[in-house]
Amino acid sequence: xxxxxxxxxxxxxxxxxxxxxxxxxxxxxxxxxxxxxxxxxxxxxxxxxxxxxxxxxxxxxxxxxxxxxxxxxxxxxxxxxxxxxxxxxxxxxxxxxxxxxxxxxxxxxxxxxxxxxxxxxxxxxxxxxxxxxxxxxxxxxxxxxxxxxxxxxxxxxxxxxxxxxxxxxxxxxxxxxxxxxxxxxxxxxxxxxxxxxxxxxxxxxxxxxxxxxxxxxxxxxxxxxxxxxxxxxxxxxxxxxxxxxxxxxxxxxxxxxxxxxxxxxxxxxxxxxxxxxxxxxxxxxxxxxxxxxxxxxxxxxxxxxxxxxxxxxxxxxxxxxxxxxxxxxxxxxxxxxxxxxxxxxxxxxxxxxxxxxxxxxxxxxxxxxxxxxxxxxxxxxxxxxxxxxxx
Amino acid sequence: xxxxxxxxxxxxxxxxxxxxxxxxxxxxxxxxxxxxxxxxxxxxxxxxxxxxxxxxxxxxxxxxxxxxxxxxxxxxxxxxxxxxxxxxxxxxxxxxxxxxxxxxxxxxxxxxxxxxxxxxxxxxxxxxxxxxxxxxxxxxxxxxxxxxxxxxxxxxxxxxxxxxxxxxxxxxxxxxxxxxxxxxxxxxxxxxxxxxxxxxxxxxxxxxxxxxxxxxxxxxxxxxxxxxxxxxxxxxxxxxxxxxxxxxxxxxxxxxxxxxxxxxxxxxxxxxxxxxxxxxxxxxxxxxxxxxxxxxxxxxxxxxxxxxxxxxxxxxxxxxxxxxxxxxxxxxxxxxxxxxxxxxxxxxxxxxxxxxxxxxxxxxxxxxxxxxxxxxxxxx
Numbered sequence: 001x002x003x004x005x006x007x008x009x010x011x012x013x014x015x016x017x018x019x020x021x022x023x024x025x026x027x028x029x030x031x032x033x034x035x036x037x038x039x040x041x042x043x044x045x046x047x048x049x050x051x052x053x054x055x056x057x058x059x060x061x062x063x064x065x066x067x068x069x070x071x072x073x074x075x076x077x078x079x080x081x082x083x084x085x086x087x088x089x090x091x092x093x094x095x096x097x098x099x100x101x102x103x104x105x106x107x108x109x110x111x112x113x114x115x116x117x118x119x120x121x122x123x124x125x126x127x128x129x130x131x132x133x134x135x136x137x138x139x140x141x142x143x144x145x146x147x148x149x150x151x152x153x154x155x156x157x158x159x160x161x162x163x164x165x166x167x168x169x170x171x172x173x174x175x176x177x178x179x180x181x182x183x184x185x186x187x188x189x190x191x192x193x194x195x196x197x198x199x200x201x202x203x204x205x206x207x208x209x210x211x212x213x214x215x216x217x218x219x220x221x222x223x224x225x226x227x228x229x230x231x232x233x234x235x236x237x238x239x240x241x242x243x244x245x246x247x248x249x250x251x252x253x254x255x256x257x258x259x260x261x262x263x264x265x266x267x268x269x270x271x272x273x274x275x276x277x278x279x280x281x282x283x284x285x286x287x288x289x290x291x292x293x294x295x296x297x298x299x300x301x302x303x304x305x306x307x308x309x310x311x312x313x314x315x316x317x318x319x320x321x322x323x324x325x326x327x328x329x330x331x332x333x334x335x336x337x338x339x340x341x342x343x344x345x346x347x348x349x350x351x352x353x354x355x356x357x358x359x360x361x362x363x364x365x366x367x368x369x370x371x372x373x374x375x376x377x378x379x380x381x382x383x384x385x386x387x388x389x390x391x
Numbered sequence: 392x393x394x395x396x397x398x399x400x401x402x403x404x405x406x407x408x409x410x411x412x413x414x415x416x417x418x419x420x421x422x423x424x425x426x427x428x429x430x431x432x433x434x435x436x437x438x439x440x441x442x443x444x445x446x447x448x449x450x451x452x453x454x455x456x457x458x459x460x461x462x463x464x465x466x467x468x469x470x471x472x473x474x475x476x477x478x479x480x481x482x483x484x485x486x487x488x489x490x491x492x493x494x495x496x497x498x499x500x501x502x503x504x505x506x507x508x509x510x511x512x513x514x515x516x517x518x519x520x521x522x523x524x525x526x527x528x529x530x531x532x533x534x535x536x537x538x539x540x541x542x543x544x545x546x547x548x549x550x551x552x553x554x555x556x557x558x559x560x561x562x563x564x565x566x567x568x569x570x571x572x573x574x575x576x577x578x579x580x581x582x583x584x585x586x587x588x589x590x591x592x593x594x595x596x597x598x599x600x601x602x603x604x605x606x607x608x609x610x611x612x613x614x615x616x617x618x619x620x621x622x623x624x625x626x627x628x629x630x631x632x633x634x635x636x637x638x639x640x641x642x643x644x645x646x647x648x649x650x651x652x653x654x655x656x657x658x659x660x661x662x663x664x665x666x667x668x669x670x671x672x673x674x675x676x677x678x679x680x681x682x683x684x685x686x687x688x689x690x691x692x693x694x695x696x697x698x699x700x701x702x703x704x705x706x707x708x709x710x711x712x713x714x715x716x717x718x719x720x721x722x723x724x725x726x727x728x729x730x731x732x733x734x735x736x737x738x739x740x741x742x743x744x745x746x747x748x749x750x751x752x753x754x755x756x757x758x759x760x761x762x763x764x765x766x767x768x769x770x771x
Contacts, residue, residue, distance in 0.1 A: 214700055214704060215697050215698075215700030215701035215704055215761075216697055216700070217700075218696065218700050219700075254768050255767070
């Protein structure tokens with residue numbers, strides 16, 4: 001039995017002359033994600049990638065499909081049987097291949113797509129013939145074209161005819177790294193992992209930057225963020241993880257700036273550190289998990305102050321989302337359980353009792369003048385530790 | 392230099408125990424249930440360890456069951472007694488400061504319909520025996536009280552409570568979670584009339600994963616785990632001979648050095664108390680007459696976790712509350728009536744046989760340094 005996976009892409013198919021470049025990235029990502037599952041060939045034609053294992057019976061299709069559903073740029077997948085491009089072959093193989101599904105169903109229909117227009121029969125005729133064969137072998141089945149339990153698919157394509165029982169939705173979006181690279185500020189909370197997921201979905205490869213303030217934050221808090229990155233990797237691919245020692249900067253803000261501006265100044269200094277590290281890596285965009293009005297540092301005035309500290313593009317994919325929507329995605333991508341672990345809150349010593357919700361940039365900049373943060377920023381950048389989080 | 396001051400969480404295994412463990416894994420590695428000689432040699436190790444534990448408790452060796460640790464002993468004692476005496480009454484009396492392996496097990500009984508009374512400590516951190524005498528009534532089938540509290544070191548008044556209650560209610564079952572007191576204080580079970588007593592190996596220089604339960608003769612329990620019927624059918628599963636042998640070796644050492652080590656802990660405790668008194672706003676939460684091997688105090692104005700991680704950066708390991716409550720505020724400290732400010736900044740320091748006075752001095756110096764730095768940050 002000769003099985004393969006048909007991988008169909010969505011948005012890439014709409015691209016013009018640079019479509020090839022997007023396809024190349026997608027194929028590269030697929031190869032990387034499935035690299036330990038044995039040898040296989042990837043062929044592309046007609047907005048479809050054909051994943052053909054060298055040894056189909058030994059190939060772990062379930063695992064492969066599970067991984068493929070997390071690769072951005074894929075609209076849908078089907079595990080299919082390849083047969084010779086003749087009606088004879090379709091008639092012979094169709095019942096055997098889909099036996100389990102046909103047994104379980106009570107109603108069905110056959111859908112045919114004939115992209116090879118050389119094939120002598122037209123789609124409705126192919127469906128009718130295949131349906132006839134099935135009905136003759138499974139007397140319990142009825143045809144229902146409106147709401148069938150099972151849709152039997154026959155695809156007549158360039159390289160052969162394919163039989164399958166429907167497709168699984170893919171992750172959608174654009175292949176990771178086809179849009180370039182950005183740096184996500186990741187804290188360990190619920191929002192930033194979701195933000196990372198969403199930007200990866202639009203084709204960004206990611207660096208992650210995390211700020212640690214020992215002893216105000218613990219090794220466990222850092223471990224938690226690393227775990228979150230590990231959970232993101234199936235979607236985002238390898239993540240370059242930068243860990244910035246931030247204690248000295250936080251203590252200096254605490255000592256030299258007004259309490260109610262602590263958070264906004266801290267955010268600005270984080271952006272400055274991130275920008276320096278991003279520039280070294282030729283990255284032009286930062287990503288944050290901010291959502292408008294969620295907390296004091298995420299009001300429009302506060303975001304204006306934050307943005308003013310960097311020249312990079314700041315992407316905020318969650319800006320218009322409610323917490324419940326964010327939590328739903330966190331659940332779905334599996335970061336929720338880790339995000340709610342309680343280690344982060346030892347940083348609360350610094351949180352002002354009454355943060356300024358509408359900080360004015362002029363006053364914030366003035367407050368920052370009271371201390372020369374530049375050497376501390378340099379030091380933080382210099383002492384940043386970097387490692388790659390991968391599968 | 393590594394300074395480990397969290398010995399109530401666990402201790403470093405002593406060389407004698409490590410050696411016994413190694414030997415049981417590589418030489419006497421038989422299954423004690425096997426009929427051949429290899430099995431009998433392994434069984435002999437288990438028997439020796441049983442004798443050692445019995446000697447400490449002044450009881451017959453066949454009253455000692457080995458378990459996978461004190462959590463398991465506590466579950467077996469409480470759930471096993473509840474199941475074995477279904478008609479004995481519906482009330483359980485316990486304290487508000489038990490370890491979760493007792494308190495949550497009793498919570499489970501409460502969910503099944505038992506009435507639970509929880510005795511609270513008096514101001515100052517000690518228990519009044521009268522409170523237990525008042526709480527227990529004719530419907531009470533089980534009293535479960537710890538011997539020494541694991542967070543602040545209160546020594547509970549077992550001798551003033553248990554015989555008095557037993558005289559009034561001869562059928563009352565008494566369970567004692569003795570993890571923090573076993574092999575530290577003398578225990579004469581012939582006189583104390585305790586029915587069930589749990590202990591753990593790894594707090595006493597033995598490896599993790601082994602503990603025991605004393606079951607008085609004539610007391611029935613239903614097993615929690617079913618299987619091959621080891622340990623009188625109450626703890627099925629092949630005995631971990633290497634862990635049991637290691638615990639036996641560690642217990643022998645504890646018994647030999649009991650008085651000397653208690654004196655050693657007391658000296659360290661006094662040194663730490665004196666040092667704290669000289670420092671600014673570091674009140675002691677442990678009662679004056681608490682167990683000497685631990686001391687709980689607060690560094691006011693500095694959340695526990697921050698000080699803990701600061702000390703960690705000086706290679707000093709202490710605990711905030713108990714290790715089981717990782718990251719959560721201690722409900723036990725609140726039950727002791729400590730103000731919130733003290734609960735949030737509480738630290739527990741616990742000594743081992745290897746702890747030195749110099750280590751206490753290093754701790755005190757680090758506390759002073761940390762307090763100065765972090766109180767400024769918190770504006771406390």
